[in-house]
Amino acid sequence: MGTTMNTDQTVRTFTDFYRERGHHLITGSSLLPPPTDPVLFTTSGMHPLTPHLLGRPHPQGRRLINVQRCLRTTDLDEVGDRTHLTVFEMLGSWSLGDYGHSQSLRWGYELLRDGFGIPQERLYVTVFGGDGQVGPDTESLRTWRELGLPVELTDDENWWSNGPVGPCGPDSEIFVWTGEKGTPPQGTPTTDPRWVEIWNHVNMRYRRNEDGTLEPLPQPGIDTGMGLERLTTVLQGHRSVYDTDLFEPWMRMLPPLWDLDEPPTRLVSDHLRSSIVVLGDGVRPSNTGRGYVLRRLVRRLLTTLRRDDPSRTLTDLPLELVDHTLNHFHQPCRTDTVRTLLLDEEHRFTKLLERGQRILSRPQFKVPLSEEDYRYLHDTHGLPRDLVAGLLTDE
DSSP, X not given: OOOOOOHHHHHHHHHHHHHTTTOEEOOOOOSSOOTTOOSSSOOSSSGGGHHHHTTOOOTTOSEEEEEEEEEOSTTGGGTTSSSOOSEEEEEEEEEESSSOHHHHHHHHHHIIIIISOOOGGGEEEEEEOOOSSSOOOHHHHHHHHHHTOOXXXXXXXXXXXXXXXXXXXXXXXXXXXXXXXXXXXXXXXTTOTTEEEEEEEEEEEEEEOTTSOEEEEEXXXXXXXXXXXXXXXXXXXXXXXXXXGGGHHHHHHHHHHHXXXXXXXXXXXXXXXXXXXXXXXXXXXXXXXXXXXXXHHHHHHHHHHHSSOXXXXXXXXXXXXXXXXXXXXXXXXXXXXXXXXXXXHHHHHHHHHHHHHHHHTSTTOOSSOOHHHHHHHHHHXXXXXXHHHHHHHHO
């Protein structure tokens, strides 16, 4: 789309739009969920609001928005492509028993068209077409048709749930055409991957029970979520999130410093940035829980960094990148503290490498290693498979 709107302006456009319509901005900063929550990290914007979507009053009212930073480890193997990130931000809006789904869709369309300048002809929506338990979402279908947008009905793609039990309901997804300049929109969201989903509006009407049955919620609500990085990528007319202003300093400084190919540069950038954010939220490396997730991120990036050149070190990491990340996420952690923690973890990893080399030199390990060997090295000595493979290649 080629907009001049940067990431911060995109956030302000979103929050100002909803504040003008009576929504209150709630805290969505920390990756760490409340102490009573069993999950390690917040994984979605709606996660902290689950009790309120089930009916508990929220102290800031019934119309809410936030900018929630999230962390997901389920997509780690995908990081390095054009879209996947470990730490990302979600723009969310909620109606807790206030306005209905049709109003949410109308506001969403207005914001995309007038606030972000996306032409109507580049938008397509999908709507729940019904299944054996619930009929088609006729309200959304009627609303989109009144707004003049093309609609595709699906039978299994437009149902949102927060796990096997809990709040759920039909959703309506908004897609933007991202084809090459001069290529008119074609196909539908389920037939052409150039239609990219940017916003999901969920009509939270049901609660799914343990036995799979659905019961209507006493207070239906609306939950919407839009990935900030994906939205910015689309608005700025880029093919990759790593081409946006959010990653500009990373893509400018790291390639000349370490001379990595494109996918490894992306992975190292993502994992370093994510590690800085996790450290900024107060987590420290360890062998369990959140600390282990952090340690795994650091070791994955170091393994990638050193694969072609063992002399590469985080000592060379520009402090500007640490500053840029802490400032973007409004974290008070000191830059030198983050750098010291990263270098300490790198030192531990180097010691692990040295121990791994000694262990692999034992006569019991014959190349090629068996799956049992890899499991033993990981479970007993803490040596990741890709690290072991790298050590064997070096030999």
